[in-house]
Amino acid sequence: MADSTPPHPTAADPAAAWRGRRRRQDHGTKRDAVIRSAARAFDERGYHNTSLDDIAAALGVTKPTVYYYVSNKEQLLFECFLAGLEPIRAALRRAEQTAGSGRDRLREVIRDYAVAIASEYGWCMVRAEHQDLGPELSAQVRSLKSEIDRGIRRLLQSGIDDGSIAVVDPKLAAFAIAGALNWIAHWYRAGRTLSSGEVADAFVRFLEHGLAPREPHAGKSSSAPARVRRTPSVSKG
Numbered sequence: 001m002a003d004s005t006p007p008h009p010t011a012a013d014p015a016a017a018w019r020g021r022r023r024r025q026d027h028g029t030k031r032d033a034v035i036r037s038a039a040r041a042f043d044e045r046g047y048h049n050t051s052l053d054d055i056a057a058a059l060g061v062t063k064p065t066v067y068y069y070v071s072n073k074e075q076l077l078f079e080c081f082l083a084g085l086e087p088i089r090a091a092l093r094r095a096e097q098t099a100g101s102g103r104d105r106l107r108e109v110i111r112d113y114a115v116a117i118a119s120e121y122g123w124c125m126v127r128a129e130h131q132d133l134g135p136e137l138s139a140q141v142r143s144l145k146s147e148i149d150r151g152i153r154r155l156l157q158s159g160i161d162d163g164s165i166a167v168v169d170p171k172l173a174a175f176a177i178a179g180a181l182n183w184i185a186h187w188y189r190a191g192r193t194l195s196s197g198e199v200a201d202a203f204v205r206f207l208e209h210g211l212a213p214r215e216p217h218a219g220k221s222s223s224a225p226a227r228v229r230r231t232p233s234v235s236k237g
C-alpha cells in the first residue's frame with residue numbers, strides 16, 4: 001500500500017523551514033530541509049558541480065548554518081542516499097511482517113521502490129557509490145544496497161515456494177527488477193508527463209506480467225505467443 005502520510009511541510013520548498021512562523025521549527029525538520037535541498041542540487045548540477053555555498057543559497061541561509069546540520073558535502077550525499085532508501089527499507093520490513101503471497105508482498109515493495117527512485121533522491125540513490133565517497137561510507141552504501149537485494153530475493157523465493165511467482169532464479173530476477181527500477185532515476189523528471197505514482201503503477205504492471213505464472217488458454221497451444229495490449233510510451237521529458 002502506498003504511504004498516505006501528508007507531504008512534509010518543507011517538501012515543496014525546503015527554504016520555508018527558515019521563513020515566517022517556521023523559523024523556529026525543530027532541528028530535525030531543518031536538517032531534512034538541508035538534505036532535500038542538497039538532493040535537488042545534486043540532481044540538477046551533479047555532485048562535483050555543487051558546493052555547500054550553492055545549497056546554502058538555495059535555502060536562504062549561511063554556509064555555517066548548513067555545517068550545523070552536516071559535517072561536509074560527503075556526509076550530505078550519504079544522507080540523501082539514506083533518505084531515498086528508507087521508504088524501500090520500510091516497504092521490505094512491512095512485507096516481512098505481512099501475510100499474503102510472495103507476489104502480493106513483492107508488488108507493494110516494487111511500487112514503493114519505484115516511487116522512491118522517481119523522487120528527488122533518485123539521483124543520489126543510484127549514483128552515490130560512484131561519487132568519490134570515502135571507504136567507510138562506500139562500504140555502508142554497498143551494505144545497504146545488498147540488504148535491499150536480499151530482501152527482494154527473499155520475496156521472490158517466497159513467491160516461488162507458494163506458486164505465485166514463476167521464475168527459476170531469484171537472484172537473476174532480483175537483478176532484473178532492481179536494474180529496471182534504478183534506471184528510472186536516469187530519465188524521470190518530476191512535473192513532466194507522468195507523476196511518480198503513475199510511473200510506479202506502470203512498472204508494477206510491467207514487472208508483474210513477467211512474474212505471473214502462465215496458464216495455457218483453453219483450445220489454444222501453450223506455445224502460442226500472447227497478445228500484448230499496446231500502451232503509450234513514456235516520454236523522457
